[in-house]
Amino acid sequence: MGFRIIANDQDVRICVFMVGLPARGKSFISQKIVRYLSWLSIKVKCFNVGSFRRQLGITQPDAEFFNFANQEYVNIRRQSVINTMESMFQWFEDENGTVAILDGTSITCERRTWLVEECEKHNIQPMFLESWSDNEDLIMENVKEINTKSPDYAHLDVASATRDFMKKIEYYEKVYETFDSEKDGHLTYVKMVNVSDEVIINKIETYLQSRIVFYVMNIRIKPRCIWLSRHGESIYNVEQKIGGDSILSERGLAYARKLKDMIEENAPGETLTVWTSTLKRTQETAQFLSFKKLQWKALDELDAGVCDGMTYEEIEAKYPEDFKARDADKYEYRYRGGESYRDVVIRLEPVIMELERQENILIITHQAVLRCIYAYFMNVPQEESPWMAIPLHTLMKLEPKAYGTKVTALKANIPAVSTYKEKGTSQVGENTKESQLHNILRRDSEVALSR
Amino acid sequence: MSAQQKSNILSDEEELLNGLGSQLLSHPSSNNMARLNKRWTHTVPNHNGGHHRRARTIATPTSSFTDLSRHQQHLIDGVHDPVIMNDDTLSPGQLYSTDSGKLFHAGRILVVLVGLPATSKTLLSVAITRYTRWLGVRTESFHISKYKADVDKGSDLSLDIQSAAPVTEEGKQFKKTMIKSIVRDMIMFFIENRGQLAIYDALNILASDREELNRVFSKLGVKVLFIESIMNDAELVHRNIEMAIQSNDYVECSKEEAIERYMKRLTINEPLYETMTKEEKGVSFIKYINFGEKLVVMNNQYGYLINKIVFFLMNLRDKKGCVYFARCGTSDKDKYIDDEYLNEEGLEYSKLLTETMLRRLEDKKKRAEQGDKDENISPLIVWTSPRKRTYDSGRFFLERGIPVTKRNLLKQLNPGAIADLSKDEIKEKYPAEYKESLRDPYHYRFPRAESYHDLAVRMEPLLLELEHTSNNVLIIAHESTIRVLFGYLMACTCIEVPNLKFTRDHIIEISFSPFCNKVRRISIPDGAINYVV
Known part of the structure; x- marks a missing residue:
């Protein structure tokens, strides 16, 4: 039973058009929606108008290219939107897509009217998502990010890139028509003023639209980082038993102590909030940290039901069919009387939403739950996520950016058993080829960008 | 304090x-x-x-029995059942339980409704209560109308206290006392009953009243959110007045008199109305305009639970129609594994179902034409589960041009390993599982099966669609699915849901009114109506 069926019971097709001046976080929001919906197994794709423009050969345009007085340039840009739309319609047909996001500016009423007409022809529900902002800090932060990351500015130094970019914004400002409740009352739109200071929501007609708006309302654009760690090695880990509510081993306690040092070293002077599960091993791991701590039931480990407290060998012997079934489809497999990865994803909803709103959170939780959270930030497909190797005694730092999430992994260098079990065996260990392949942290400290 | x-x-x-x-x-x-x-x-x-630590027993047999009989015999909407201190009964749509009874680290929240008379404040407060309770939040709605009850309806005082700013001394005193008791009750709810979300249903159209509420509750660590309902669509306001005069306030007077009194109530408050603006410093509020057509969320800093309420409001619309439930017809083998079409008997049943249903709507239409504004003339749509015999049960509706849609979400509870087994066979083949299932029939899953809770989570989009539609919707589905949907609409607990009974001799009709939903049972085929109240 896929969630896609759940959320898209009536073959609804939605196109979300981003609206707003350059540097208003539109790409960031688009990417976030893509990650969230695919995490829920909804077929989604983002179409970036800029990349279609680059396909037309305009690779590193200067600000003049965005001057609306120049008809030739306006035509090229119109053509890139047309090409983007065509490609999007094709995707809906070929891939049976559910939600497309059109990441462009769509700042004039005329353009938007055309977009709506095109969607209606293809039986797609259009909705607009406007990011409006006059917050200088926020805009400059975005400008900086774009100037260093976008291929459009790769050839310029930061100062000239910024100058050129500000000029581009000026050109856009001249023609910008923001959503107006009188004039646009008939359209489905969401207008976010300075991210979430004020959110105007107009004419939401379907469940899926409301779901997208609900998610977007939780997003904050500010740069921030999220710290993730599994609990320290537990007695059950040593005994190779799964689940349980055991306490930490000596080495696990050593990690708990080290964790304090690692946080102090890597996030000096920062005040974090620590989220743990309600199980002892995560609380013990957090015990030396002097920050505010919150316990979430939703962060408890995937419940192994009748297999709780057994070793993989015992499970294989006692429930051979279940053991095989789990390896065959680990994401959907539910332990008898327990949970599946999908169940965990559903109960994590409040955690994910809060996580999007908050800054500086350290989450100390369990292997399966961490896999789900990691998969959300890194857009890991569900066939892979339950097989990721996330070793014990490793602290991860995630930095969500417009073009991906940056991960840094820090090893505590305190030995711990491996709890990684590869497909088809009941043995655990991380030295196998398989686990090397799935290990997200192949070196001591590695930077990986989400796909 | x-x-x-x-x-x-x-x-x-x-x-x-x-x-x-x-x-x-x-x-x-x-x-x-x-x-x-x-x-x-x-x-x-x-x-x-x-x-x-102890494993929570879901309910003792005695309490489940009394609860059950309450709903089975009377079928009363449970949305106003009080939140009780030590009652740890889980809600059907709850994701997990906590010791404190509070969810999502959202703290305690007071939602204050704001708006002129006839702007659906009561409906909103009850609808939010229903939805958040379903999610497991300990919510209770507090209606000012209940605190006015003992004043003589025809008196001058009665009119004066309908004003946000009474002019007589007596009226002023009355308002003060009234607010004092309702505030006291809400504080008690937070403290004594471990409440998480209180919803305050009164005019609250004066900025000074709102400021005071914000001050008192913020001091207690309760977050305050205002929801202002604004209606500038004349038709909506008119419908609201029609709806409002059905309330208890107006039982013993004629309709004309009731409308007149209601209009007076509106007239005295209109000039006093201070709409919410950004100037109300640091205050979080939502403007809910023309019944959900547009929402403006200002300064929202309260997180998941409030966003979830906004999410709900995006889906909530003025409901003109009713929701109907019916079982599908029978097939030959009557087995889960054989997905069959209807047999003769099943076809006969479907015919009768169609006739009974349409006759009921015809009656309602007649009454509406005779001037009964309580009745609706919304179009009918039919949803069925994707199974052959269920979809087949809608064929006579299709023949009459009524749209019938297969909804995958209405798929029955997947019985897994116990498919097509009788109770005795289950006991024999899965003795341990059977015993376990009795302890918590709502959450228990047989091997490879779904639980009712799984079903409730999977059907969330349908619940919200039911809140959105203005049509009459007939749902033809398996009993398990109907139990969950009915459970939502009538605010049943998870002890009640698995025990609700729906048989092939009745159509269940749920009609919406601001204060609570009502159930009627329409007998198939004679159409006799059992007004269960």
């Missing part, structure tokens, strides 16, 4: 240490390291002040 009372409201910090009742690190207890803390269990503080 005594110091004693204040100290009973735990701060967020205290709540973490005490409220969640997790065993703290100081006593890593026995050798038993098994996980007792399951998703549906939590610890309950014992009387010695310490904490001990």
Whole structure:
């Protein structure tokens, strides 16, 4: 039973058009929606108008290219939107897509009217998502990010890139028509003023639209980082038993102590909030940290039901069919009387939403739950996520950016058993080829960008 | 507000240490390291002040019996059942349970409704209560109308106290006392009943009244959110007045008189109305315009639970129609594994179902034409589950040009390993599982099966679609699916849901009114109506 069926019971097709001046976080929001919906197994794709423009050969345009007085340039840009739309319609047909996001500016009423007409022809529900902002800090932060990351500015130094970019914004400002409740009352739109200071929501007609708006309302654009760690090695880990509510081993306690040092070293002077599960091993791991701590039931480990407290060998012997079934489809497999990865994803909803709103959170939780959270930030497909190797005694730092999430992994260098079990065996260990392949942290400290 | 009372409201910090009742690190207890803390269990503080873990029993047989009979015999909407201190009954749509009874680390929240008479405030407060309770939040709505009850309806005082700013001394005094008692009751709800979300249904059209509420509750650590309902669509306002005069306030007068009194109530308050603006410093509010057509969310800083309410409001619309439930017709083998078309008997049933249903709507239409504004003439749509015989049960509707849609979400509870087994066979083949299932029939899953809870989570989009549609919707589905949907609309507990009975001799009609939903049973084929109240 896929969630896609759940959320898209009536073959609804939605196109979300981003609206707003350059540097208003539109790409960031688009990417976030893509990650969230695919995490829920909804077929989604983002179409970036800029990349279609680059396909037309305009690779590193200067600000003049965005001057609306120049008809030739306006035509090229119109053509890139047309090409983007065509490609999007094709995707809906070929891939049976559910939600497309059109990441462009769509700042004039005329353009938007055309977009709506095109969607209606293809039986797609259009909705607009406007990011409006006059917050200088926020805009400059975005400008900086774009100037260093976008291929459009790769050839310029930061100062000239910024100058050129500000000029581009000026050109856009001249023609910008923001959503107006009188004039646009008939359209489905969401207008976010300075991210979430004020959110105007107009004419939401379907469940899926409301779901997208609900998610977007939780997003904050500010740069921030999220710290993730599994609990320290537990007695059950040593005994190779799964689940349980055991306490930490000596080495696990050593990690708990080290964790304090690692946080102090890597996030000096920062005040974090620590989220743990309600199980002892995560609380013990957090015990030396002097920050505010919150316990979430939703962060408890995937419940192994009748297999709780057994070793993989015992499970294989006692429930051979279940053991095989789990390896065959680990994401959907539910332990008898327990949970599946999908169940965990559903109960994590409040955690994910809060996580999007908050800054500086350290989450100390369990292997399966961490896999789900990691998969959300890194857009890991569900066939892979339950097989990721996330070793014990490793602290991860995630930095969500417009073009991906940056991960840094820090090893505590305190030995711990491996709890990684590869497909088809009941043995655990991380030295196998398989686990090397799935290990997200192949070196001591590695930077990986989400796909 | 005594110091004693204040100290009973735990701060967020205290709540973490005490409220969640997790065993703290100081006593890593026995050798038993098994996980007792399951998703549906939590610890309950014992009387010695310490904490001990126990698996929560979902309900004792006696309490389940009384609860059940209440709903089975009377079919009363449970949305106004009081939240009780030690009642840890889980809600059908709840994702997990906590020791404190609070969810999502959202703290305590007071939602204050704002708006002129006839702007659906009562409906909104009840609808939010229904939805958040379904999610497991301990919510209660507080209606000012209940506090006015003992004033003589025809008197001048009665009119004066309908004003946000009474002019007579007596009226002023009355308003003061009224607000005092409702505020006291809401504080008691937070403290005594471990309440998380209170919803205050009154005019609250004066900025000064709102400021005072914000001040009092913020001081207690309760977050305050205002929801202002604005209606500038004349038709909507008119419908609201028609709806409002059906309330208890107007039972003993004629319709004309009731409308007149209601209009007076509107006229005296209109000039006093101060709409909410950004100038009300630091205040979070939502403007809910023309019944959900447009929403403006200002300064929202309260997180998940409030966003979830906004999410709900995006889907909530003015409901003109009713929701109907019917079982599908029979097929030959009547087995889960054989997906069959209807047999003769099943076809006959479907025919009768169609006739009975359409006759009912015809009657309602007639009454509406005769001037009964209570009746609706919304179009009918039919949803069926994707199984052959269920979709087949809608064929006579299709023949008459009524749209019939297969909805995958309406798929019945997947019975897994116990498909097509009788109770005795289950007992024999899965004795341990059977025993376990009796302890918590709502959450228990047989091997490879779905639980009712799984069903409730999977059907969430349908619940919200039912809140959105203005049509009459007939749902032809399996009993398990109907139980969950009915459970939502009538605010049943998860003890009640698995035990609800729906048979092939009745269509169930649920009609919406601001204060509570009503159930009628329409007998197939004679159309006799059993007004269960």
